[in-house]
Amino acid sequence: MSDVRVSNIRTRGAAVHAPRPKALRDRQPGRARGAGLALAAWVAGLLFFLPIAWMALTSFHSEQDAATNPPSVAASLTLDGYREFFGSGGGASPWPSLINSFVASTASTLLVLVLALPAAYALSIRPVKKWTDVLFFFLSTKMLPVVAGLLPIYLFAKNTDFLDNIWLLVILYTSMNLPIAVWMMQSFLSEVPVAIIEAAQIDGARLPTILTRVVAPIALPGIAATSLICFIFSWNELLFARVLTGVVAQTAPVFLTGFITSQGLFLAKVCAASLVISLPVLAAGFAAQDKLVQGLSLGAVK
Structure with missing residues (x-):
C-alpha cells in the first residue's frame, strides 16, 4: 500500500510540475496583443471624439470665455450661442436652410437608391460583359476634380x-453619389444567393418584384450603409x-x-451652429449603426 501511495504522490507531483501545453503558452502573447490593440483603439477613438466634445463645450460658453487663450474649460455655461443661432437676436432663421439640406439630401439619396439597385443587380447577380470595366468607368467619374465641372x-x-433652385442640387447630388453607390451595392448584392432569385423567377416573379421583395430585404444592411454614406455626402x-x-x-x-x-469670428455661435447642423447626420448614423456595421462588414467573413 505504501508503494502505491508513493507512486500516486509522484504521479501527482509530476502532473503539477509538468510543462503547460504549447497552446496555453501561445495564448498569453495573443491576449497581450489583443489588449494592446484594444487600448490603441480606445486612444484613437478618444482622439477623434475630443474635437467634437470640445466644440460641444465651447458652444455652451459665452463669446468672451470662448475667445480666451488658453480656453477656459471651467467657464460658466450659457445658451446664448444657440439662441443667436436660431435667430433670437434678430438674425436670420436657420430653418429654411436646414429644410433645404434635408430635402436635397433625402431626395437625392432616394433617387440614388432607385437607380443604383438595378445597376448593381446587373453588375453582380446578372453580370454584363466586361462588368469590371463598367465598374471602373463608374469609379473614374469620381476622379474628376469638382472645380473643373463648376463653371460649365x-x-x-x-x-x-x-x-x-433646390432641385438642381438634387440632380447634382444624385449624379455625384451614384458611382460610389453602384460600386458599394455591387459588392453587397454579390452576396445574395442566386438560387433564391431563380426560385422567385420560377414562381413567376418579374424583375421589379425580385428587386423589391427578394433582393432588397436580403441586401438591406448594404442598402442602409450606402444610403447613409450618400446622405452624409449630400448634407456636407x-x-x-x-x-x-x-x-x-x-x-x-x-x-x-x-x-x-x-466683424470677426464668433466662436461660440459657430460651435453651436456646427453642432446643430451635425445632429441630423449623427442621428441618422446612430439609428442605422447596426445596419451600417453589418453592411460595411458584409462579405468580410466567409
Whole structure:
C-alpha cells in the first residue's frame, strides 16, 4: 500500500510540475496583443471624439470665455450661442436652410437608391460583359476634380434659369453619389444567393418584384450603409451649394459660412451652429449603426 501511495504522490507531483501545453503558452502573447490593440483603439477613438466634445463645450460658453487663450474649460455655461443661432437676436432663421439640406439630401439619396439597385443587380447577380470595366468607368467619374465641372454647370444653370433652385442640387447630388453607390451595392448584392432569385423567377416573379421583395430585404444592411454614406455626402456638400444657390435654396453648410463676417469670428455661435447642423447626420448614423456595421462588414467573413 505504501508503494502505491508513493507512486500516486509522484504521479501527482509530476502532473503539477509538468510543462503547460504549447497552446496555453501561445495564448498569453495573443491576449497581450489583443489588449494592446484594444487600448490603441480606445486612444484613437478618444482622439477623434475630443474635437467634437470640445466644440460641444465651447458652444455652451459665452463669446468672451470662448475667445480666451488658453480656453477656459471651467467657464460658466450659457445658451446664448444657440439662441443667436436660431435667430433670437434678430438674425436670420436657420430653418429654411436646414429644410433645404434635408430635402436635397433625402431626395437625392432616394433617387440614388432607385437607380443604383438595378445597376448593381446587373453588375453582380446578372453580370454584363466586361462588368469590371463598367465598374471602373463608374469609379473614374469620381476622379474628376469638382472645380473643373463648376463653371460649365454654373453656365448651364444660368441659361436654364436653374440658379438658386433646390432641385438642381438634387440632380447634382444624385449624379455625384451614384458611382460610389453602384460600386458599394455591387459588392453587397454579390452576396445574395442566386438560387433564391431563380426560385422567385420560377414562381413567376418579374424583375421589379425580385428587386423589391427578394433582393432588397436580403441586401438591406448594404442598402442602409450606402444610403447613409450618400446622405452624409449630400448634407456636407458646400462648393456647388455655395456657388449655385443664393437665398431660396441655401443649404445649412452655406448658412454656416455666413457666420464669418467682417466683424470677426464668433466662436461660440459657430460651435453651436456646427453642432446643430451635425445632429441630423449623427442621428441618422446612430439609428442605422447596426445596419451600417453589418453592411460595411458584409462579405468580410466567409
